[in-house]
Amino acid sequence: MTVGPHRRKLWIALAFLGVFHLAVFCAGFLAPYNFAAQHRDLAFAPPTRVHFIDARGQFHLRPFVYGLRYAPETPSGFAPDASAVYPLRFFTRGAPYKVAGVFSCSLHLFEVDRPGRIFLLGSDAYGRDQLSRFLYGGQLSLLAGLLAAGLSVGVGILIGALAGFYGGWLDELLMRGAELFLALPWLYLLLAVRSALPLHVAESQVFLLLICVMGLIGWSRPARLIRGAVLSARERNFVSAARGFGASDFFLLRRHVLPQTYGIVLTQLALLVPQFILAEVTLTFLGLGVGEPMPSWGSLFSPLQQYAVLVSDWWMFLPAVILIPVFLAYYAAADAMQERLKTVTL
Amino acid sequence: MRFLVRRFAHAVLLLFAVSLLSFALLQLAPGDFFDGLRLDPEISAQTIDGLRAQYGLDRPLPVRYERWLASALHGQLGFSLAYRSPVGPILRERARNTLLLTGTATILAWILAIPIGIWTATAKGKWPDHISGLATSTLLTIPDLLLFLLLLLLAVRTGWFPAGGMVSPAGDANVTFWARVWDIARHLVLPAAGLAVVALPMLVRHIRSSMIDVLGSPFIRAARAHGIRRGRIIFRYALPAAANPLISLFGLSIAGLLSASALAEVVLSWPGMGPLLIDSLLARDVYVVAGTVMFAAVFLIGGNLLADLLLFAFDPRIRVE
Numbered sequence: 140m141t142v143g144p145h146r147r148k149l150w151i152a153l154a155f156l157g158v159f160h161l162a163v164f165c166a167g168f169l170a171p172y173n174f175a176a177q178h179r180d181l182a183f184a185p186p187t188r189v190h191f192i193d194a195r196g197q198f199h200l201r202p203f204v205y206g207l208r209y210a211p212e213t214p215s216g217f218a219p220d221a222s223a224v225y226p227l228r229f230f231t232r233g234a235p236y237k238v239a240g241v242f243s244c245s246l247h248l249f250e251v252d253r254p255g256r257i258f259l260l261g262s263d264a265y266g267r268d269q270l271s272r273f274l275y276g277g278q279l280s281l282l283a284g285l286l287a288a289g290l291s292v293g294v295g296i297l298i299g300a301l302a303g304f305y306g307g308w309l310d311e312l313l314m315r316g317a318e319l320f321l322a323l324p325w326l327y328l329l330l331a332v333r334s335a336l337p338l339h340v341a342e343s344q345v346f347l348l349l350i351c352v353m354g355l356i357g358w359s360r361p362a363r364l365i366r367g368a369v370l371s372a373r374e375r376n377f378v379s380a381a382r383g384f385g386a387s388d389f390f391l392l393r394r395h396v397l398p399q400t401y402g403i404v405l406t407q408l409a410l411l412v413p414q415f416i417l418a419e420v421t422l423t424f425l426g427l428g429v430g431e432p433m434p435s436w437g438s439l440f441s442p443l444q445q446y447a448v449l450v451s452d453w454w455m456f457l458p459a460v461i462l463i464p465v466f467l468a469y470y471a472a473a474d475a476m477q478e479r480l481k482t483v484t485l
Numbered sequence: 486m487r488f489l490v491r492r493f494a495h496a497v498l499l500l501f502a503v504s505l506l507s508f509a510l511l512q513l514a515p516g517d518f519f520d521g522l523r524l525d526p527e528i529s530a531q532t533i534d535g536l537r538a539q540y541g542l543d544r545p546l547p548v549r550y551e552r553w554l555a556s557a558l559h560g561q562l563g564f565s566l567a568y569r570s571p572v573g574p575i576l577r578e579r580a581r582n583t584l585l586l587t588g589t590a591t592i593l594a595w596i597l598a599i600p601i602g603i604w605t606a607t608a609k610g611k612w613p614d615h616i617s618g619l620a621t622s623t624l625l626t627i628p629d630l631l632l633f634l635l636l637l638l639l640a641v642r643t644g645w646f647p648a649g650g651m652v653s654p655a656g657d658a659n660v661t662f663w664a665r666v667w668d669i670a671r672h673l674v675l676p677a678a679g680l681a682v683v684a685l686p687m688l689v690r691h692i693r694s695s696m697i698d699v700l701g702s703p704f705i706r707a708a709r710a711h712g713i714r715r716g717r718i719i720f721r722y723a724l725p726a727a728a729n730p731l732i733s734l735f736g737l738s739i740a741g742l743l744s745a746s747a748l749a750e751v752v753l754s755w756p757g758m759g760p761l762l763i764d765s766l767l768a769r770d771v772y773v774v775a776g777t778v779m780f781a782a783v784f785l786i787g788g789n790l791l792a793d794l795l796l797f798a799f800d801p802r803i804r805v806e
Contacts, residue, residue, distance in 0.1 A: 318499065319499065319502050319503065319506065321740070323503060323740070323778065323781065323782055323785065324739075324740045324741070324742075324743035324744040324747070324781050324785065325740070325741075325744050326743075326744035326745075326747045326748065326759075327743065327744065327747065327762065327777070327778050327781040328778075330747075330762055330763065330766055330774075331507055331510055331511070331774065331778045332510060333766070334510070334511060334766045334769075334771075334774055413626075417628055417629070417630075420628065420630060421629075421630060421748060424630060425751065425763055426767070427763075427766070427767075440630060440631075440634070443634050444752075446641070449634065449637060449638055449641065450638070450641055450642065456631070456634070456635075459628055459630070459631040459634075460631070462628060462631075463623075463626050463627060463628075463631075464626075466625075466626040466628070467622070467623070467626045470622065470625060470626060471622075
């Protein structure tokens with residue numbers, strides 16, 4: 140078996156994920172509006188089309204959008220108004236925002252001339268730009284997914300290493316505990332743990348609680364896998380040799396045993412991140428996550444619970460569709476790492 | 486026999502641990518069912534304390550756990566404050582609906598997955614395998630939520646299927662038994678199909694890989710060298726040999742299926758345990774929450790026990806002590 144294709148797949152997936160995460164990180168720059176900016180006159184407006192050729196058939200190098208006029212006869216209730224032309228402006232100064240929560244900035248990639256509006260993914264019930272909300276919401280959802288995956292794999296490493304390295308009653312106890320967590324369906328467990336927490340608390344607290352809850356639920360599978368890897372690594376000759384030279388347990392674990400589990404750790408991370416993103420989305424969709432006006436990917440979908448939105452406002456599905464390639468990239472990365480692991484160990 | 490007894494004891498122990506865990510979690514929760522009443526200036530603090538005492542909410546934790554456990558053994562599982570009735574009967578109906586949904590979905594998923602898995606395993610590296618690989622990895626990445634919402638949209642837009650619920654509103658009066666069954670079956674189509682699609686990719690992948698393992702083993706090569714027909718090799722020799730990991734998979738897949746089912750029940754308003762759990766969670770109706778979690782655990786552990794029984798029946802290696 141050649142290593143080549145897996146490596147290529149891995150790099151493609153990682154490059155895509157890198158670009159996507161960067162885009163979400165720079166939400167303020169890419170988003171034309173603030174996530175809470177409302178345009179009440181344009182509730183549930185369909186995605187704005189960007190044009191290059193105007194009504195007279197003339198080509199413009201600078202793209203432009205049409206204004207929207209109220210049109211009750213169309214399904215969405217809005218129709219483009221060809222008389223109102225608003226050109227796109229790039230690298231403009233607009234609404235101020237914070238980068239990484241620290242640096243103030245007001246540069247935006249694109250905007251349209253006022254009073255024109257641009258909603259590339261449509262708008263929601265308050266006329267808020269769905270693209271901006273998707274990007275800002277990603278900051279919360281992705282961070283929750285990444286941190287929760289990091290936390291649960293961290294706990295998994297700790298428990299798996301202890302159980303596998305020391306064995307005996309400790310192993311028995313920890314693995315029975317892991318079985319208990321595996322014995323419950325994750326959504327039921329998530330909801331049960333969520334119910335142990337206050338229903339109404341500050342947004343930042345909800346966010347931290349969510350991460351802790353998801354991290355505490357997900358540790359059992361990585362812990363079992365890492366335990367297995369540690370068990371076999373413990374018996375390797377070079378580990379015995381190091382032990383014979385008087386290496387301490389901590390040194391053995393850190394220097395010789397745990398480095399052998401890195402493949403499993405990375406694969407589990409790549410598998411857990413999308414699962415935790417989905418967990419956050421599900422909780423918020425059900426009204427148990429982070430509330431308005433803070434956007435998260437879950438709150439982007441909750442309007443779909445209303446009949447009218449579900450039936451006529453198809454663009455409300457777009458954020459979910461964009462998530463598919465992201466998850467695909469995560470799974471592809473996990474897959475490629477697993478294949479590489481096989482070729483390396485065989 | 487020792488295998489089965491050990492498994493059974495293990496299941497009971499696990500169930501006990503789950504009950505302890507879920508009960509402890511719920512009692513740790515700040516606030517209770519009467520929080521809403523407390524905001525009402527018309528109701529005095531004494532009244533609320535009286536109510537709390539009446540329902541035993543002021544007792545210490547071990548006492549409540551003991552009483553709850555005793556009530557669970559009588560099939561009551563505590564008292565629901567929101568429904569004003571014992572939890573057991575409410576939950577049994579919901580659990581039956583969830584069981585109907587997940588059971589149908591499981592059967593559907595396996596019926597589809599086994600032929601696809603076998604076919605892709607025998608055509609390894611050829612175009613059916615590639616197509617199926619692509620399809621399963623795409624299906625894996627579609628969020629369950631999106632899938633269920635799209636199914637709901639399908640129902641609403643086309644009108645081919647009822648959009649949510651389990652029975653038609655006017656369906657209870659003077660209709661025959663078979664009309665009722667047909668009504669429920671029509672409502673069952675969408676959620677069950679959605680759940681089956683959620684479960685399918687994982688099953689196909691596992692069936693394929695365990696069939697590939699078996700088909701590459703020496704006894705299959707020997708059978709082929711003896712000139713035994715392909716169909717007979719696959720179904721008579723390879724499939725039983727590949728059954729062991731698949732039966733374990735059946736037990737493991739129930740957890741994921743129950744979670745997906747809870748979400749499907751909420752989105753497609755199937756009156757199962759999922760919506761009940763969320764409603765009671767928001768209302769702080771603790772015994773209903775604990776009971777629902779317990780029932781989910783019972784399903785899961787029961788499914789795993791069933792898998793163990795099947796394993797015992799199908800795999801002679803297990804029976805050797």
